[in-house]
Amino acid sequence: MLDDRNWVKACDAKKVGREDVARWDHSGRSFAIFRTADDQYYATDDICTHEYAHISDGFVEGTTVECPRHAGCFDFRTGEALNPPVCVNLRTFPVKVVDGAVYIDIDER
Numbered sequence: 381m382l383d384d385r386n387w388v389k390a391c392d393a394k395k396v397g398r399e400d401v402a403r404w405d406h407s408g409r410s411f412a413i414f415r416t417a418d419d420q421y422y423a424t425d426d427i428c429t430h431e432y433a434h435i436s437d438g439f440v441e442g443t444t445v446e447c448p449r450h451a452g453c454f455d456f457r458t459g460e461a462l463n464p465p466v467c468v469n470l471r472t473f474p475v476k477v478v479d480g481a482v483y484i485d486i487d488e489r
């Protein structure tokens with residue numbers, strides 16, 4: 381199916397464990413790719429909006445990720461900042477899985 385998105389292949393879908401997160405670096409940027417217990421995939425910026433920490437080093441529970449540095453939490457489906465010290469949402473990106481590979485629209489605003 382044709383669409384106008386800038387899909388970029390990020391990784392094999394199996395690289396992301398269930399209820400886990402994986403880091404993907406591309407063009408000088410870092411993305412966090414999440415997989416839920418029912419195999420839904422999501423992507424966000426990998427750098428916390430509070431200070432400098434990789435979200436992909438954090439702890440995933442359900443649809444929440446806890447930053448490894450100061451324990452701020454985000455809903456990785458929407459990027460919503462859920463508790464202090466984080467108060468700025470994470471940027472999110474459209475994701476699709478085709479033939480066992482994860483694609484991200486890295487230009488989404």
Ligand code: FES
Nearest residue numbers: 428431447450452
């Ligand atoms: S750097 Fe993420 S909560 Fe502080």
